[in-house]
Amino acid sequence: MAELRFAKAINQALADAMRDDPAVVLFGEDVAAAGGPFGVTRGLLDAFGPQRVLDAPISESAIVGAAVGAALCGLKPVVEIMFMDFVTLAMDQIVNQAAKARFMFGGRGGVPLVLRMPHGGGLNAGPQHSQCLEAWLAHVPGLKVVVPATAADAYGLLRSAIDDPDPVVVVEHKGLYALSETVDETLVRVPIGQGRIARAGRDATIATYGALLREALVAADRLAAEGMSCEVVDLRSVQPWDEALLRESVARTHRLVVAHEAVEAFGVGAEIAARMVEVAFDDLDAPILRVGAPFMPVPFAKSLEMAYRPGADRIVAACRRLME
Amino acid sequence: MAELRFAKAINQALADAMRDDPAVVLFGEDVAAAGGPFGVTRGLLDAFGPQRVLDAPISESAIVGAAVGAALCGLKPVVEIMFMDFVTLAMDQIVNQAAKARFMFGGRGGVPLVLRMPHGGGLNAGPQHSQCLEAWLAHVPGLKVVVPATAADAYGLLRSAIDDPDPVVVVEHKGLYALSETVDETLVRVPIGQGRIARAGRDATIATYGALLREALVAADRLAAEGMSCEVVDLRSVQPWDEALLRESVARTHRLVVAHEAVEAFGVGAEIAARMVEVAFDDLDAPILRVGAPFMPVPFAKSLEMAYRPGADRIVAACRRLME
Amino acid sequence: MNGVDAYPGNSGERSTVSETAWALMRSMIRIRRVEERLARLFADGEVPGFIHLSIGQEAIAAAFGACLTDADTVASTHRGHGHCLAKGVPVSALVAEVMGRDSGACRGRGGSMHVADLARGMLGANGIVGAGAPIALGSALAHKVSGRRAVAVAFFGDGAMAEGAVYETMNLAALWQVPLVMVCERNGWSEFSPSDRAFAGDGAKLAEAFGLPFLALDGDDVLAVHAAVGPLVAACREDRRPRLVSCATHRVAGHFEGDPQRYRDAPERAAAAAADPIMRLAARLCVDEDRDARARFDTIEAEITAEIDAAVEAARLAPDPDFDLARGDVYG
């Protein structure tokens, strides 16, 4: 066992992938010489040289476009979008080009491209540096979207994303980068689309992903003290997501809360709730409740952001409502 | 009563709004001299002159950005994005600037801007000219999103959108432009957020918007012949959407199908289903079913696009399943 | 200067030169006749959707195509039939794609705006104006990183010069120094607007601003384009540096088939038609005066007609694309 920081796990995944496959290249704004705005790519330029680790100018659209072209021609680019909010500048290349190429070109080639992007609040970074926009990308056929909640998964999902023959978006919560965990010495790949039961329980299922996993576990602890036993499912991937696992869990618990930091309305939780209602209607003893951000931009001030961000309290409240 | 083409209704709304308010200006690619790629803005340059009707170069990002700046300074720009697929190039200005300005600037000003954009398939326009991406925009606090299904609503919703103090996205289905309807001589504003019961029924509710309204009505006709009475709700706005109306309808029918042309997964239907399950759980006699496009890009070939697009058949099938 | 021996100023190798000219002629005629056929098929309802023809602009595609190998890559535009054919996409694959058949280059899933042939370095026509430029840049990066002696070519129109992605590409290419040739096809139109109402800039000065070597060519003179592009591509293969080429040309057809073109006046349309690069090359090859040349020309026409006939026939007989197969190809 060893201690591993989330950011270091990503760094390790990148280093291991680059060592294993010379086709893997990295680029993004300040990822090379400066080692990335969050330090995630530190040391990679020295280890792999300027041919494979490139600093890019502030050109999100061309950066992703270049990654598409490189991926069509044998490379496996891993690109960093500095904040997920800036994905707004690259949506054409992601959605109209990368996601569609395999299908649109007759299945005769693909775009093995990885887009890493940090999302989420908690740093008082304000409305343009805190958004969680993964629901957009999950709506796009041709993209895969993963959101690791632990350092081990950050490693394992990124390795799988780099192996994947298709474009994969790896969403990383900024608030997790600095956190450490105890992990197995040998880090392994985590299959895309496979969730995991982070805590077993009987009375209700809390499905979540990313940074809210910790909040869900706190909530489950608190509810356990009240006598309610919650199962916590870490989805890990949101496109595709592990419907079978969640279906089974709900078949046992008959109750479901879906929690994420993104805005609740039209968020990832909507799809999960809608799908579960379709496939597990007869198993449900209560409405499916969602916990997500209110319908407003992410505010800056400490007090506002604190009131804005969903956490254990709201998950606890939702679970209690389920039992009424 | 008079015959009115959908495209003409939009044209009329623009002309009336420009006549009523000198602050209304139009710009977009080929909207002025050429009258718009779909002919929607024909005649407006002649009527209102080059100061208020401007051709713009192929610069979706700067076009929307200019509209944001103009809207912050007293104008009411109505901008055309030629195909909704191109909104991918303007997402920063729409999402990070227009949508957030009022909130982010302390409520001390807004962005009264209208973005018109045609979506949808049926023209064999292929994967980059056929998408329905309204779910993205509905996920963004600060934006409103309307999708007219009839010529009267195309007029009425656009007038309301132009009056609105906030950014409103008006999504128009390309397949509707050429269709005519009989309408009242006096066209009136349609409030944003207000749906309507397009056909009353007892056994199930079909909630839909945009071009699929016609399909839903056809489906309801067919089902009526089988003895199933379907209520058809035309949402008209998807952000905000008329939860109260749908809630009431479901309270009567106890069954719900949500239908749209957009990809089913993570589409608008997901939010509607998720919300209805939350607020109307005890009223539901069956799972909520969704009808939407399969999880793949919009294909080009006639046979493929035909198989791809959801229509009356799939709505009928979903309604039948509800009664099993 | 009206004989092919004037090109490329190398009269000692007249026959090679002449063979090159005839190869370019064949390439241009193939593009022209394919598009004319597509126009008829469109009018007859056999081509769904919309198609943008490059009639009048064939010289650029033909000349570039003649300088590239399968290892080189091309990213094209909505007006991409010529680029595809010149890059080696078989007529049959292109025609079938545009007709939406399973035998198409993309199994009928993309259509005219998405014809691609990755094995031949054709990275796709593109329905998004300007989007091909960074994709070509990325392929150039791949060439460089992989140590291939290959170049990438990005075609885009004068209207596309309004898209930010094109500038981002210039800057990135200049910073990364990759073997990318950016080619602006200045046909004078940006959809229904004259391109000077869509782009206020000057290509030469832009290139200079980014330190990109620049070449302005008469894009309707296929020999001139070929003479310039051959050495340019060869140099790019060696020095792996980006450059910008601007080709003046003419859009003879409408923006898309069926475009009534009310925004064009007769003299302008006549001038566009008169600039015909095929007629210009025919004149230089003395097709009207020289009986052998005429015979050769007619043979090419006949061969190409036969090729197109066969392609159309095959496309008609080809099955509709398979929906489930298509759906299965969203991921690899």
Next chain:
Amino acid sequence: MNGVDAYPGNSGERSTVSETAWALMRSMIRIRRVEERLARLFADGEVPGFIHLSIGQEAIAAAFGACLTDADTVASTHRGHGHCLAKGVPVSALVAEVMGRDSGACRGRGGSMHVADLARGMLGANGIVGAGAPIALGSALAHKVSGRRAVAVAFFGDGAMAEGAVYETMNLAALWQVPLVMVCERNGWSEFSPSDRAFAGDGAKLAEAFGLPFLALDGDDVLAVHAAVGPLVAACREDRRPRLVSCATHRVAGHFEGDPQRYRDAPERAAAAAADPIMRLAARLCVDEDRDARARFDTIEAEITAEIDAAVEAARLAPDPDFDLARGDVYG
């Protein structure tokens, strides 16, 4: 040339000139001292999030601000404190905003990167690099359409020259001919990268390419900037045409507060600090030699310190922003 009478070459109006210089001095000192205080507040945990200081770049903001009225509009960047103050945003409103208080310019909802004051034509700092340019363009369009004799100013950095939106804005401004002054602040850095590794272009040539009148200025010489910008803004008000101004300057601080700046070496940092526009103007106003000047300088410092003290105190006393009110301000 080290006296203020050298500026603007109009020795007959020495006192007016001198008053202008002192006004610019006050404006620069206000920006500097506010940012220094914000840096301390940040270190003390009283400023949440991250802030980007414009220390060393105050001359540009001050000179432009002095040439603009409330009717004129400015779109700024992530490094926008100076632009905001120079455009008239009160110190108290800015400081409170950056501290996240209800009394802030934006009621604490936006913070440093979003300070705006629409009533004073300040259209916002901006967290998205390059995004302010088209917004300023749109405001220029509004000025023109509404018949106002106002101009719009877009500030952006040298790193922003890599963003497509900036080029789209140049082109659109050139096509539409609106009263827009685009101002590139060349501080030599694009975040942690030297800007020549982020932008390969040349501003003068770009301006020429788009037919925009161009001016390159020593952005650390406030008198020079003011002398040039005054007539330029006046001309823009009259002819309502766009232009591009490039100001060379120095980023003295880190990219953001707390940036350890490992990527900078000591000589470069020393040179940046030495270029200080306040010290330069102080020298020209003979602050060190002339007792009256020194007194005046000290008075300004004292007044501004008092102003800032009061602003910080008021911000501390101001309530937290109201959540429900914020939530209600998503729509109008």
